[in-house]
Structures are given as C-alpha cells and as structure tokens.
Amino acid sequence: MGILEIKNVNKRFGGLQAxxxxxLTVMENTVHAIIGPNGAGKSTLLNCLVGKLLPDTGTAxxxxxxxxxxxxxxxNQMGISRVFQTPxxxxxxSVLENVMIPCFAHRDGSFKINAMSSLMRERxxxxxxxxxxxxLNMADKRDMHAGSMSRGDKRRLELAMCLVQEPRLLLxxxxxxxxxxxxxxxxxxxxxxxxxxxxxxxVIIEHDMHVVFSLAERITVMAQGTPLVEDTPxxxxxxPKVKEAYLGEAA
Amino acid sequence: MLxxxxxxxxxxxxxxxxxxxxxxxxxxxxVDSALAQFNAGYPDLMQRFVxxxxxxIGFNILFGLTGYLSFGHAAFLGVGSYSAVWMFKxxxxxxxxxxxxxxxxxxxxxxxxxxxxxxxxGIYFSILTLAFAQMSFNLAYSVLTPITNGETGLQxxxxxPRILDSAQVGGSLPVTSLFGAEMRSAMTLDLAGWSFxxxxxxxxxxxxxxxxxxxxxxxxxxxxxxxxxxxxSNQQRLNYTGLESRPYTLAAFVxxxxxxxxxxxxxxxxxxxxxxxxxQWTASGEVVLMTILGGAGTLIGxxxxxxxxxxxENIFSKINESILHQWFAFLPDGxxxxxxxxxxxxxxxxxxxxxxxxxxxxxxxxxxxxxEGGQRIARLFRRTKTTDGDVVSTxxxxxx
Numbered sequence: 254m255g256i257l258e259i260k261n262v263n264k265r266f267g268g269l270q271a272x273x274x275x276x277l278t279v280m281e282n283t284v285h286a287i288i289g290p291n292g293a294g295k296s297t298l299l300n301c302l303v304g305k306l307l308p309d310t311g312t313a314x315x316x317x318x319x320x321x322x323x324x325x326x327x328x329n330q331m332g333i334s335r336v337f338q339t340p341x342x343x344x345x346x347s348v349l350e351n352v353m354i355p356c357f358a359h360r361d362g363s364f365k366i367n368a369m370s371s372l373m374r375e376r377x378x379x380x381x382x383x384x385x386x387x388x389l390n391m392a393d394k395r396d397m398h399a400g401s402m403s404r405g406d407k408r409r410l411e412l413a414m415c416l417v418q419e420p421r422l423l424l425x426x427x428x429x430x431x432x433x434x435x436x437x438x439x440x441x442x443x444x445x446x447x448x449x450x451x452x453x454x455x456v457i458i459e460h461d462m463h464v465v466f467s468l469a470e471r472i473t474v475m476a477q478g479t480p481l482v483e484d485t486p487x488x489x490x491x492x493p494k495v496k497e498a499y500l501g502e503a504a
Numbered sequence: 505m506l507x508x509x510x511x512x513x514x515x516x517x518x519x520x521x522x523x524x525x526x527x528x529x530x531x532x533x534x535v536d537s538a539l540a541q542f543n544a545g546y547p548d549l550m551q552r553f554v555x556x557x558x559x560x561i562g563f564n565i566l567f568g569l570t571g572y573l574s575f576g577h578a579a580f581l582g583v584g585s586y587s588a589v590w591m592f593k594x595x596x597x598x599x600x601x602x603x604x605x606x607x608x609x610x611x612x613x614x615x616x617x618x619x620x621x622x623x624x625x626g627i628y629f630s631i632l633t634l635a636f637a638q639m640s641f642n643l644a645y646s647v648l649t650p651i652t653n654g655e656t657g658l659q660x661x662x663x664x665p666r667i668l669d670s671a672q673v674g675g676s677l678p679v680t681s682l683f684g685a686e687m688r689s690a691m692t693l694d695l696a697g698w699s700f701x702x703x704x705x706x707x708x709x710x711x712x713x714x715x716x717x718x719x720x721x722x723x724x725x726x727x728x729x730x731x732x733x734x735x736x737s738n739q740q741r742l743n744y745t746g747l748e749s750r751p752y753t754l755a756a757f758v759x760x761x762x763x764x765x766x767x768x769x770x771x772x773x774x775x776x777x778x779x780x781x782x783x784q785w786t787a788s789g790e791v792v793l794m795t796i797l798g799g800a801g802t803l804i805g806x807x808x809x810x811x812x813x814x815x816x817e818n819i820f821s822k823i824n825e826s827i828l829h830q831w832f833a834f835l836p837d838g839x840x841x842x843x844x845x846x847x848x849x850x851x852x853x854x855x856x857x858x859x860x861x862x863x864x865x866x867x868x869x870x871x872x873x874x875x876e877g878g879q880r881i882a883r884l885f886r887r888t889k890t891t892d893g894d895v896v897s898t899x900x901x902x903x904x
Contacts, residue, residue, distance in 0.1 A: 303744065329746035341744070343737040346730075354734050357727045358746040366755055368728040371507055375727065414745065 256281040256422060256454050257302075262311030264297055264478075271297045272308065273478040279422075279471075284448060284455045286469035288462075290499055294478040295458045299426055303335050304328045315422065326363045334415035335424040339431070340407035342414065344400030348391060351399050352382040352413050359418040385417040388450075389443070405436040409443060416447065425457045429464050441467050466490070474498060512721050515803060519717055523710040526550050527700045534697030538830070542819055547690055547703035548774075549818050553811045554706070554713040555770045560794040560806030561713075561720050562763020566756050567792070568801035569729060571736035575630045575788050576617070576637025580610040580761040582644065582783030584768025586651065589658045589778045596668035597678045599687065599708070599773040603766060610765020611758050618757035622750060625739075637788050644780035657779030680773050682708060687774055705774050712770065713807075716763060721803055723759075732756050764791075797866055799873030808874045813859065820855040 255278035264272040272294045279285045287295050300306040302313060304325040313320050320328050329335075343351050356378040361367065373379070386392045389409050394402065399410060408428065415423055428444070429437040441464055448455065448468075459465050465472065466486050473483040476498035482489065489495055508516060522529065531545030544550070563577050584606035591602035621632040644652040652658055660677050669678065680687045682704070690703035723729050731752050734742050739749050772778050781787070790813065798809025828847055832840045850858045870876045 324748070325743040326746050326748045329744055335744055337744075341738060341741040343734050343741060345737040346733060350730060350733075353727075354730060354742070354747070355745045357731070361727075363746055363748045364751040366728050368723045368726045368759075369507075370727060371509075371722070371725050372727060372730060373509060373725070374507075378727075414741075418746065 255279050256316055257456070258312075258314045259298075259302075260312045260314075262298070262301060262308045262313060264294075264301065264306065264308045270478050272301070275311070275475075275478070275480060277473060277480060277483070279454060279456055281421075281454055282452055283470045284444075284457065284468050285471045285473065286457045286459055286465045287473045287475060288459060288465055289475035289481075292477070293475040293498075295475055296426065297478075298475075299335075299424055299456075299458055302328075302424065303333065329358070329418070329420075330363060332419075332421040333424065334418055334420035334422070336408075336411055336415060336426060336428055338427045340404065340411040342399050342407055342410050344398075346399055347395070348386065348397050348399050348402075348410060349379075349382055349395040351410055352385060352417055353378055355414045355418045356381050381417060385413050389413045389416075403436075404432060405439055408432075408436075408440060412443065412447065416451075416453075419451075420453065422454045422456065425455060425459075427459055427461075428457065429459070429461055437461065437464065440464075444468055506718065508721060508725070512725065512803070516714075516718060516721060519804065519807065520714055523554065523714055524707075526553070526710070527702050527706070531698060531700055535699050536697055541822060541827070544815055544819055545700065547701055547706045549814065550706045551703075551709050551770075551774050552814045552818070554709045555767050555774075556791075556794065556810040556814055557807040558709075558713050558716045558770070559764055559767035559791050560798065560810040561716055562760040562767070563791045564760075564795050564800060564802075564806040565720060565723060565732075565763065566760040567795055568806070569724070569732035569736065570753055570756050572622070572625065572753060572757070573630045573792065574621075574633040574757070574760075575785065575792065576633035576635075576640075577760070577764050577791050578785070578787035579617070579637035579640040579783050580614055580764035581768040581771070581787065582640065582778065582780065583613045584610045584765030585772040585778035585782055586644075586658055586768075587765070588769040588772035589660070589776055590651075592660060592666075592680065592772070592776050593658075593664040594667065596666060597680050598668070599680050599682050599769075602680075602773060603712075603769045606765045606769030606772070607762045608765075610768065611762040613765075614758045614761025615754070618754050618761070622753050622757060634785060634788070637783060638785055641780055641783040641785070644783060652778075652780060655780070657777050659777045680776055709770055709774070712766070716766065717803075717807065720763075724803060728752075728755075793863060797863055797873055799875030802873065802875040805873050805875040812874065816855055816859045816862075820851060820858060821853065823851040825852070 257279040259275055259277040262272055262275040275298060287298070289295055297306065301308045302320060304320070304323050304327070307322060315331060315333060318331065320331065320333070343354065353372070360378065383392065383395065386395055389412065391406070391409060391413060394406065399407070402410065429440050432440065445468065447453065457465070457468060469486055471483065472486055472489045474481045474489065474495050481494050481498055482492055484492065506513065527545045527550065530550060531543045533539040533543050559581060567573055587606040587609040588602035591605045595601055617633065617636045621629055621636065624632060645654055662677065685704050687705035687708065688703070690701050693700045693702070731747060735749050735752055742749055768782065794809035794813050795806045797812060798807065799805025825844065825848060828844045828851065829840065832843050835843065866873060
C-alpha cells in the first residue's frame with residue numbers, strides 16, 4: 254500500500270489528451286521523482302493532486318482518502334503541502350509572519366476568527382515558527398521583509414512554511430527551476446537534510462537530471478501523458494524507453 | 505496594557521488624550537480673534553470628526569488589511585442611520601438600543617452584499633459594491649419610501665409610538681439621550697477670551713470611537729489580522745497553506761460594515777434624521793479618500809484622514825471673499841484684489857479643489873498617506889541626531 258495511489262487518471266483539454274490512463278503508486282517515506290520531457294503531463298498530474306484541476310476519470314487516494322474534487326485548502330489540511338515552481342510566499346510580510354501563518358492553519362483549521370488574541374502572545378506558535386527557521390538556518394532573517402530575499406532564500410522559506418505544518422506528503426514542482434548552480438546544490442542539500450531528519454514522503458517533478466539523480470529513490474518517467482517506466486535511479490539511467498522519450502527516437 | 509504591546513498602548517493613549525481634550529485642542533484661538541473661524545472645537549464638528557473616524561477605522565479593516573477596495577461602504581452608514589431612527593421612532597429615545605440595532609442591521613446587510621460581491625476580487629469587487637450601494641440609494645429614494653420616507657428623509661414625529669418611553673405630554677419632539685443624559689446638552693467653559701464647549705453627545709461619540717479604535721488595534725495584531733494581511737499579499741499561497749480566503753474576507757467585510765453601521769447610528773443619535781444621500785456613492789468615495797489620505801493599512805491613518813477631510817469640508821468652506829479681503833487688507837488695493845482673485849477658487853465652495861490638490865500631492869509624494877509623512881519627519885529628526893553624533897566622533901578621532 255502506498256501513501257498516494259493514482260489509478261486510471263485521464264484528463265483532456267479539448268482535443269489534447271494531457272493525461273492518459275495514469276497509474277502511479279508512491280510509497281511512504283520515499284523520494285519519488287516524476288520526470289519527462291515538456292508536455293509529458295507532469296504538472297497536470299500535480300495540479301490534479303492539489304485540487305487545481307479535476308481529472309475526467311480515475312481516482313487518487315492519499316492515505317486511503319480521495320483527494321479529487323476537494324479544494325486546495327482541504328487537501329492541504331489532509332497533510333499534503335506543495336512547493337511552487339517560482340517560490341510563492343507572502344512577500345509583504347516578515348519571514349517570521351510567513352511561517353506563523355501555516356502554524357495557525359495547522360492548529361486552527363481553514364478558518365477561525367481569533368481577532369482578540371495577540372500574535373505575540375501565541376507562545377507555542379512563535380516557538381514552533383522560530384524552531385523551524387533555526388532548523389533551516391534562517392533564524393537570522395526572521396524579521397526580514399520576505400519579498401526582499403534572494404530566490405534561494407525564498408525557496409528555503411517556502412519549504413519552512415510547508416514543513417512547519419508537518420505534512421506527510423510534500424509535492425515539489427521543479428524546485429530548482431531557474432536557479433543558479435550554487436543555489437541548486439544548496440536546495441539539493443537542504444532537501445536531503447529535510448528527508449534525513451523526518452518521516453516525509455516527497456514527490457518531485459523535475460527537469461534537471463542532476464537534481465533527480467541526487468535525490469530520488471524511485472523515478473517515474475512520463476511521456477505524452479502516460480507513465481512509461483518506473484524504477485530505481487540506477488535502472489532508469491540506462492533504460493532504452495527513457496532515452497527514446499527524451500531523444501524522440503529509438504536509441 | 506489591555507493586551508497591547510508598548511507601542512500600541514502609547515498610540516491608544518495619544519488618541520485617547522486627543523479625543524478627550526479635543527474641545528481644548530481644536531479651539532486654539534480666542535473667540536474674538538480674527539482666526540476664530542479656524543476653531544473646530546464646536547460639538548457638531550467634533551462629533552463628525554470622531555464619527556467619520558469610526559467609519560474610516562472600519563473601512564481600513566477591509567481595505568487596509570485585505571486590499572479589497574469597497575466602493576459602497578456608505579450604504580452601511582445609511583442603513584445604520586435608518587435603523588437608529590426607526591429605533592427612536594418605535595422603541596425609545598435612548599441611543600443604546602438604537603446603536604446596537606444599527607450595528608446588527610448593518611452587519612446583516614454587509615453579510616448579504618459581501619457574500620455576493622466577494623465572489624470577485626479587484627476592480628470587479630469594487631464595481632459590485634458600488635452597484636449595490638447605488639441600488640440601495642435609489643431604492644431608498646423610491647420604492648422603499650415607506651421605510652425611508654424618500655426624499656424628505658426619515659424624521660421623528662410626535663405620533664411615533666416609542667413604546668418604552670413614557671407618553672409624550674409636551675408639544676415638542678423628544679431628544680435623544682443616554683439614560684437621561686441628553687445628547688445635545690452641553691456645558692460651556694469661558695476662560696479669558698476662550699470659550700470651550702463640552703457636549704454629552706461628543707463625549708459619547710469619542711468614547712465609542714476609542715473602543716472602536718482599541719478593537720481595531722487588537723484585530724490588527726491578532727492571528728486573524730495576520731490572515732487578512734496574508735490575503736492581500738498572496739491568496740494562492742494562502743489557499744495552498746490550508747486556509748480558505750473567502751470566509752476571512754467576508755468576516756472582514758462584515759466587521760467593517762458593522763463599523764460603518766455604528767457610525768451611521770451615531771450620526772442619527774446626534775441628529776435624529778436619516779436621508780438617502782448618506783448612501784450616495786460620493787459618500788462611499790469620501791471614506792476611501794479618508795483612508796488613503798491618512799494612510800491605508802496603518803492604525804491611526806484613517807482617523808487622521810477623517811479629521812483632515814472633515815476639517816476642510818467644514819472650516820475651509822466657510823472662508824468667503826470678504827474674509828479674504830479682510831486678511832489682505834494691509835496690501836495696496838490692486839495687489840489685494842489680485843491675490844484674492846487667485847485664492848478665491850480654493851476657498852468657500854471651492855474647498856474641494858484645495859482638498860483635491862492636497863489629496864493628489866499626498867498620493868504622489870507620500871503614498872503611505874499622512875502617517876508616512878509623520879514617519880519621514882520623525883526619521884529626519886533621528887538622522888540629524890545621529891549625524892550630530894558622527895560629527896562629534898570624527899572631531900574626537902584625530903585627538904586619539
């Protein structure tokens with residue numbers, strides 16, 4: 254039994270079959286990478302899992318419960334957090350406030366009017382937020398304006414915001430897209446560190462093979478909306494079907 | 505203090521002192537002096553300052569925190585006024601039930617309008633609220649005449665039931681009161697050439713404004729306030745963080761509608777009549793101006809903006825041509841006429857031209873409003889202090 258089970262998922266945009274009969278199982282506590290050329294349906298699949306898109310057919314079960322038809326905030330409350338291709342943070346707020354928001358979301362659910370309690374007196378939440386910032390080496394930036402940080406730090410903050418909710422599944426949509434080599438390596442190290450410290454399942458969608466092969470324990474290769482092969486990184490490297498999908502012809 | 509941090513407590517204290525001593529502060533000139541017309545310390549105007557302060561504080565909770573620009577908030581002000589007058593007509597001349605009723609009705613009204621309008625954001629939200637407010641305004645003028653008394657406006661009458669008050673004996677209309685203390689009763693203190701008026705009505709409004717301000721400070725500093733700011737910053741991230749933005753924006757909309765209802769109820773409590781023009785879109789625009797002028801998203805800004813605009817509206821508009829001639833009487837006739845001719849469009853009925861120019865200057869040069877102006881001045885002082893310190897240190901260095 255995997256923590257995430259996707260069965261027979263189909264999604265059509267007009268005449269385009271974006272996802273064709275996708276079956277995928279992600280085992281608990283693994284780092285599972287989904288790779289494939291542009292237009293392979295990786296992002297479409299991810300968007301189906303977070304409530305942005307609704308597939309035409311099929312099921313997607315997270316821990317035995319369906320995620321399809323639920324809204325993004327409900328899916329997050331189930332224990333699935335996501336990281337965006339370009340870091341999505343609250344740019345107008347301070348770093349600490351950025352991390353406190355998911356803390357409250359985790360404790361109070363999707364809506365609560367607690368207009369008369371003071372932020373600075375929520376000791377538990379403050380401690381939790383400060384602890385995760387320390388954990389990710391951001392403690393010195395706690396009062397910084399989040400929008401003024403570097404791309405790498407924004408990514409780090411976004412991960413902190415996800416991790417503070419103690420998700421069971423973390424979805425990463427091209428976490429190193431558009432990053433310089435040094436930032437990419439930092440992010441890889443950070444993700445490795447995160448994985449080593451806690452029980453968490455990660456699904457990574459990625460173009461960069463360097464990132465994929467340094468992190469993933471399982472790899473699914475997609476092409477034209479369908480998973481081609483799923484295996485360990487070592488076996489994927491030399492797989493003829495993968496070469497075919499990437500190079501467009503039999504290698 | 506009161507669950508506030510030191511900075512906010514000081515701010516609240518300053519506002520409290522300003523509000524309670526307003527009859528002195530706003531009356532700096534002796535009655536007989538030529539500048540007496542700049543005195544704003546009469547009850548009628550002071551009441552307006554604080555009432556519109558409440559209106560703007562409430563508007564700021566929506567606009568300043570969530571960034572949703574409502575262009576129909578005057579509708580809630582109007583609904584609050586009508587509700588209060590109806591309570592005076594039906595129940596009692598006591599202002600307390602009237603205020604409670606106006607807040608509740610405005611809140612319900614805001615719930616309905618907010619529920620529909622908040623399906624959209626940005627400009628579409630603004631237009632939806634504007635449409636609702638104009639609809640309310642036109643309805644109040646026409647088909648709702650049995651409730652609103654149409655063009656004449658809703659007024660008290662001797663024949664009103666007022667079931668809680670003892671039967672009216674005299675021939676004059678009853679006045680609004682709080683457990684016997686009449687709103688219009690006032691005490692005048694004559695001190696040398698100065699004259700200060702303390703009215704019951706003003707102090708009731710001021711105390712309610714302080715409570716409203718205190719609640720808004722608490723809200724700003726609460727987790728709820730943080731969520732509202734998060735909505736302004738990034739709704740997508742908020743949704744993927746497990747929070748639903750709609751209920752938050754709706755709650756903010758209803759709260760700010762209730763503030764507007766309270767302001768409307770207070771307006772009616774001070775002067776028990778309500779007209780449809782209170783709901784017109786110009787009134788909705790005014791509160792937007794107040795908030796932006798003072799500083800949207802800041803605590804004190806809306807109150808400053810409200811005071812500023814109401815001061816202009818009431819004081820500048822009273823300066824007329826002959827007063828200008830008086831001021832420049834010391835100049836030769838030709839020059840005097842010339843200066844008066846230039847200044848004339850900006851005073852009297854032209855006060856809105858002055859206000860418009862001020863507004864443009866503030867928005868262009870101080871996007872954070874009057875509050876940002878204050879901060880810049882404060883920073884300037886701090887900088888001169890530190891540069892002083894630097895000068896001293898460079899002077900002492902060679903000696904070392």
